[in-house]
Amino acid sequence: MSVIIIGAGHAAGQLAASLRMEGYDGSIRIIGDEPYPPYQRPPLSKQLLSGDMELEQVYLKPDEFYETNNVELTLGKSVASIDRGAKTVTLDDGETVSYEKLALTTGARVRKLSIPGSDLDGIFYVRAIDDTLGLRDRFAPGKKLVVVGGGYIGLEVAAAARKQGMNVTVLEMADRVMNRVVAPEVSAFYEKAHRDHGVTIVTDVLVSGFTGDTSVTAVTCADGSSYEADLAVVGVGVIPNTELAEAAGLACSNGIVVDDMARTEDPDVVSAGDCTNHPNGVYGINLRLESVQNAVDQAKAAAKAICGKPETYSAVPWFWSDQYDIKLQIVGLSQGYDQAVVRGNPDDSEFSVFYLREGTLLAVDAINSPREYMMGRKLITDHAKPDPAKIADTSVSVKELV
Amino acid sequence: MAKITYVQPDGTKNEVEVPNGQSVKDGAVNNLVPGILAECGGACACATCQVYVDAAWFETVGPADGVEKDMLDFAFDPQETSRLSCQVDVTDALDGLVVHVPEEQ
Numbered sequence: 001m002s003v004i005i006i007g008a009g010h011a012a013g014q015l016a017a018s019l020r021m022e023g024y025d026g027s028i029r030i031i032g033d034e035p036y037p038p039y040q041r042p043p044l045s046k047q048l049l050s051g052d053m054e055l056e057q058v059y060l061k062p063d064e065f066y067e068t069n070n071v072e073l074t075l076g077k078s079v080a081s082i083d084r085g086a087k088t089v090t091l092d093d094g095e096t097v098s099y100e101k102l103a104l105t106t107g108a109r110v111r112k113l114s115i116p117g118s119d120l121d122g123i124f125y126v127r128a129i130d131d132t133l134g135l136r137d138r139f140a141p142g143k144k145l146v147v148v149g150g151g152y153i154g155l156e157v158a159a160a161a162r163k164q165g166m167n168v169t170v171l172e173m174a175d176r177v178m179n180r181v182v183a184p185e186v187s188a189f190y191e192k193a194h195r196d197h198g199v200t201i202v203t204d205v206l207v208s209g210f211t212g213d214t215s216v217t218a219v220t221c222a223d224g225s226s227y228e229a230d231l232a233v234v235g236v237g238v239i240p241n242t243e244l245a246e247a248a249g250l251a252c253s254n255g256i257v258v259d260d261m262a263r264t265e266d267p268d269v270v271s272a273g274d275c276t277n278h279p280n281g282v283y284g285i286n287l288r289l290e291s292v293q294n295a296v297d298q299a300k301a302a303a304k305a306i307c308g309k310p311e312t313y314s315a316v317p318w319f320w321s322d323q324y325d326i327k328l329q330i331v332g333l334s335q336g337y338d339q340a341v342v343r344g345n346p347d348d349s350e351f352s353v354f355y356l357r358e359g360t361l362l363a364v365d366a367i368n369s370p371r372e373y374m375m376g377r378k379l380i381t382d383h384a385k386p387d388p389a390k391i392a393d394t395s396v397s398v399k400e401l402v
Numbered sequence: 403m404a405k406i407t408y409v410q411p412d413g414t415k416n417e418v419e420v421p422n423g424q425s426v427k428d429g430a431v432n433n434l435v436p437g438i439l440a441e442c443g444g445a446c447a448c449a450t451c452q453v454y455v456d457a458a459w460f461e462t463v464g465p466a467d468g469v470e471k472d473m474l475d476f477a478f479d480p481q482e483t484s485r486l487s488c489q490v491d492v493t494d495a496l497d498g499l500v501v502h503v504p505e506e507q
Contacts, residue, residue: 040443320447374476
């Protein structure tokens with residue numbers, strides 16, 4: 001038996017570990033185009049960028065793990081094509097490798113801006129270790145950083161840069177930061193927190209170009225405004241890497257289409273992580289998730305499918321974000337909510353928002369409120385209908401909401 | 403460096419040498435010890451790395467506090483000696499440590 005895993009991200013590392021834990025004893029080879037073994041991406045915009053974590057600490061497993069468990073790493077090489085009929089993959093250096101089972105953990109890549117000046121030096125994206133190390137090298141106290149995009153990545157970069165004494169401005173196209181994922185109360189809290197830490201936040205502003213000779217010196221906007229910059233970071237979302245799968249004739253629609261056991265339409269091909277479009281049983285929808293939780297849980301399902309012990313993957317998604325000393329924990333998907341109930345007071349830097357639809361709890365955003373986060377997870381799994389009046393009343397224990 | 407024993411619910415034991423500076427969670431996930439999921443990678447964000455510290459070791463390890471304590475309160479079947487293993491850093495003082503893995507996370 002042999003398993004080839006294309007892509008060497010979080011899902012790939014988990015998949016290899018899970019295969020061995022399931023007792024799979026054939027060969028496992030991970031092929032990745034970055035020079036690093038599978039690693040965790042969350043620290044790239046947090047502790048690795050702020051200098052609070054060393055490179056080796058972001059690796060998912062130590063080097064010995066791969067040796068001990070006989071997992072072959074082929075790094076710094078990409079796959080050029082997949083031939084599902086012959087059950088082979090061809091690498092960019094011409095090597096052809098056959099597989100019995102194939103796992104696509106190709107992840108996602110950043111959406112790049114294509115506007116005047118977007119090729120200038122000093123403009124960074126944050127997706128890979130090299131991005132973060134390159135950016136961190138250019139950080140220096142007093143330098144001006146302009147962040148394009150007020151989502152998780154942009155705001156985490158802003159917080160890490162402030163920690164290094166940078167002068168930071170965040171430009172957000174919508175009328176509030178993190179508008180795609182959180183309620184207005186949470187956006188307002190984060191805008192205030194960043195301003196309190198000395199970050200300039202500008203909303204309702206559309207970036208139209210970068211100026212500079214060879215290196216960026218300013219970011220210009222459609223309304224004619226301009227922001228001086230020694231460095232710029234762009235965080236405007238990602239695109240799933242589906243090209244290999246598409247070229248191999250696998251169904252793709254905003255991600256590689258898999259079932260709830262991480263299986264593609266080809267019985268010998270599974271897929272996991274940011275690159276998949278999959279059904280979620282909790283919400284009864286198909287979706288693509290960009291998260292560690294999904295990478296890990298779906299990779300476990302993929303390993304079970306390969307081992308002939310398929311098991312349904314249906315989990316409540318969860319996410320987290322660390323900015324300054326504020327821990328945001330999100331559980332569930334709030335899209336489509338018709339009521340948002342705030343519990344606690346944002347002025348205390350400790351509050352949560354419960355999102356309901358027709359009374360059923362969809363999601364909880366918990367700011368420095370791990371109890372609400374943990375309870376929310378249980379309630380969402382149970383499709384509970386907590387009483388909004390009790391949610392809003394902090395004298396009622398979070399355990400007594402239903 | 404500390405030798406740590408992870409005891410599974412069925413009594414199976416995994417003995418692992420864990421370098422100083424790593425966490426009790428790292429010792430488990432780097433050596434494929436089952437039952438400690440640690441999905442968030444040690445950010446104290448998921449509560450899937452709970453262990454019950456053996457009673458003989460609890461005083462040395464110490465209790466959880468703050469975020470960890472709040473998370474544990476809602477984890478699977480928390481007990482007096484529960485800790486999130488990602489928050490327990492390994493030192494020579496923990497050589498011989500015994501922790502018990504819960505039935506679920």
